Amino acid sequence: MMELTLFVIAAVVVLGILSQWIAWRFRLPAIVIMSLVGLIVGPFLNIFNPHESFGGVFNPLISLAVAIILFEGSLSLDIREIRGFRRSIFRISTIGAFIAWITGSFAAHYLAGLSLDVAFVIGGLFIVTGPTVILPLLRQSKLKERPAAILKWEGIVVDPFGALLALFALQIVFWINEFISGTSLILFFGASLLAALIGAIAGYLLGRLLELGYIPEYLKSPAVLSSVLLVFVLSDMIMHETGLLAVTAMGIVMANMHLTSIRDLIHFKENISVLLISSVFIMLTASLSIETLLEILNWRMFIFVLAMMFIVRPLSIWVSTIGVGLSIQERTLIGWIAPRGIVALTVSGYFAGVLTDSGFEDGDIITALTLALVFATVLAHGFSISWLARKLGLQATEEAGVMIVGGTEFSAVLAEALQSFNKPVIVIDRSWGALNPTRQRGIKTEVGDILSEHTEYHVDLTPYEFLIAATEEDAYNALICQRFVPELGREHIFQTPIHMGDPSDYSKSLGGKMFLEQKYDIHTLNRHVEEGFMIRKTTLTEQYTFEDFLQDDIHKTIPLFAVGKDNNLIFSVIGAKRNFEQGTTIVSLTSPTRKIEKALEKANNTENISKE
CATH class of the missing domain: 3.40.50.720 (NAD(P)-binding Rossmann-like Domain)
Structure with missing residues (x-):
């Protein structure tokens, strides 16, 4: 058993990095290659199943990896980067996210056939894009500065809020159905605020310790990494899924303290993130079953995915960016690019279990619905972003x-x-x-x-x-x-x-x-x-x-x-x-x-x- 687990760990890491190399060598979208490799070694050839090999530690490992990836992304969110288009990012992350939540919920209800309660929950989750899918696409496509920065900031900032929004919707559904009291709803908001506060305070204190020289150079990166894990776990213990908000707040605070060692930390985290993103995608796709994949072929799911890509996303962007100074080309590109990734896949499993256990029979459809949206957006946006950016004149250059x-x-x-x-x-x-x-x-x-x-x-x-x-x-x-x-x-x-x-x-x-x-x-x-x-x-x-x-x-x-x-x-x-x-x-x-x-x-x- 131990030998098999060691083999799976080594195989996941090697296949993840190999996928990244193949994508670089042949100029293909990395997230597409990683997903395909995971499917081949998992459900298609049944070589190994990471979920079965890791057992009860599978989900915690994925959660910790996502926390590190999200922190690394937020560590690059220096407010000086977005001078001139802060309004765009604010409107997309607030008004745009709200529109995407409401319209996505109606699409899940009327097109995918989910009950209004379950659709309301899953619609909140589907507003996320996230650094695990956005950053590889930006690295590949070489967009101009403004659309690239907007997509990056939206992906990182909205990522934890998507999980929290779905959790908020779940609390509302439980309250309406009298599963919980109004007090529990108030506690939810308090726990979310506390998680953000924990992350911000931890980021500030850690930044001061680094800057004042209380942590030696060789311990700086390990100290930051261990602190991120601690903040994530503590916040998640207070309330499930608030850990992502805490580590995002922690990263943003440290990014804007302008630490002298911030660049070394970013490079260290980038290296870890590449390894984690590769490994997590392989693990998640290799853990799928053929039955789950077959559920994706349902025509109602197909219609829902098309509506999310061609109606919900463009509508949320075009409405939220009215009067913020973005060109038609920029709004078109941003309105198309919204691949879903690791956070949607991992968190959907949690909500599927909670809703099913609470008596919502259509809760078990959530996993297949999420997979359909993730695979469709990863493939469509991964292969189209460079082409569309070039056609719209938003690619920095094709030449080196x-x-x-x-x-x-x-x-x-x-x-x-x-x-x-x-x-x-x-x-x-x-x-x-x-x-x-x-x-x-x-x-x-x-x-x-x-x-x-x-x-x-x-x-x-x-x-x-x-x-x-x-x-x-x-x-x-x-x-x-x-x-x-x-x-x-x-x-x-x-x-x-x-x-x-x-x-x-x-x-x-x-x-x-x-x-x-x-x-x-x-x-x-x-x-x-x-x-x-x-x-x-x-x-x-x-x-x-x-x-x-x-x-x-x-x-x-x-x-x-x-x-x-x-x-x-x-x-x-x-x-x-x-x-x-x-x-x-x-x-x-x-x-x-x-x-x-x-x-x-x-x-x-x-x-x-x-x-x-």
């Missing part, structure tokens, strides 16, 4: 953009070369004057420190997948690269070669990958540009291969980057252990003497041909 830090003559030339391939490019420097060469070429610039909070919250960096640190300060370049490793990945971060001291003295874990060969530091590159070095584009053919390029007066040519046939960017051309195929364009910084030699060579060839 480049962010260059350091306003120099070389940066301007490099940026112009990249932009000639329709790549989004931005050059950032702390000095307005240093950006003059870049502005003169019509390249987008930003004055400010890339490490400052002003830049982080006022400059949309979403379109840029590559970073090149090219300032004249080696240590600053390394610091910039280190800062963006978690967001961009070390493979997409470069810095110009170190020009002071021996490069071997520096740790390989610091900074980014070397942009060029060691002899081409930023001072040398700037000097070459001042001497008249120019950009040269060389397209490889069957007759002129990469080997020919390397042997063709390479001492007068500095390869900067390559662009493949599919328009993908490749840096570190010389250091790359690859053989570029024909059709690849190599962009180099070429000596003016080399240009003259090429022109003379071409002229001589033309003259010889004319003599013949």
Whole structure:
């Protein structure tokens, strides 16, 4: 038995991460792949059933995982991020949620055939989207800043309120049917307020302890993680499902205390959340039965799901966002994207059991109804978000953009070369004057420190997948690269070669990958540009291969980057252990003497041909 449980744990973790990798490798929605993998190893092939293997600890494990995921999401909810569209988020999270609750309840009653009491309860639960499904979609789709922020905030803020709203509706139903007294209803509101207060106070106290140095650096992340679990459990003991509200309040308070160690905490929680989201989706879908899946095929459920996707959600968004300044395109996208996920799946099981035990015969339909809505929205929104965002002009870019830090003559030339391939490019420097060469070429610039909070919250960096640190300060370049490793990945971060001291003295874990060969530091590159070095584009053919390029007066040519046939960017051309195929364009910084030699060579060839 122990061996089987260990196997299930290992299998769930491995399959979850493998699903994430497959989604990344083939550019597919991660939540779709995770759901399909869970169904294959669970009800379809019956390889294992996590619910049976874990027994009584299955639901508590899922609940704790959801609490951590929700806290991690709320830890990124800095109020400075939503300057200019706070009204939109407030209206969607309040008026929009209320409209979705009422209209969703009527849809469940008239279309799915649930009694009005049960529909009233489940309608409250179905307003949730949540970080488990929204964050992977945002990571995949690269939306513009405003719609992405609104979807993220709505998903995280509404998530705990959806569970509480369903719990409130349950209390109302019990009160109407005289199962409970009015006192119990008052206690519900008191318990909800107490849970939010516990989370907020715990977040503030923990933040102060971190900031004042009472917790050593190596214990900060473990201390925060254990505190989240404690707050969740304590609140849930006071009243079921209030723990989610407590951890959300805790995360939001800490996010807005502007802690010096907040970024390290976020990165730690992000890593855990990826693991938990992957594992929980596999566990939930693998635990389903064929009978439950067959219930989804009911035509009434199908009609209900369509109504939720095409009527309830768009109606709630379009009505709640009247007069808040959102464009028609933004309202259309936000009105379509509302995938349901882990919270809806886990909490629906609790309500199904309570309602059934209380004599509501249609309570056992809730699980199948939730599954139908989750699978339909995950598939539909997962595959459509990028396409729709592109059609509505709300995708930041389809191209992999480049962010260059350091306003120099070389940066301007490099940026112009990249932009000639329709790549989004931005050059950032702390000095307005240093950006003059870049502005003169019509390249987008930003004055400010890339490490400052002003830049982080006022400059949309979403379109840029590559970073090149090219300032004249080696240590600053390394610091910039280190800062963006978690967001961009070390493979997409470069810095110009170190020009002071021996490069071997520096740790390989610091900074980014070397942009060029060691002899081409930023001072040398700037000097070459001042001497008249120019950009040269060389397209490889069957007759002129990469080997020919390397042997063709390479001492007068500095390869900067390559662009493949599919328009993908490749840096570190010389250091790359690859053989570029024909059709690849190599962009180099070429000596003016080399240009003259090429022109003379071409002229001589033309003259010889004319003599013949």
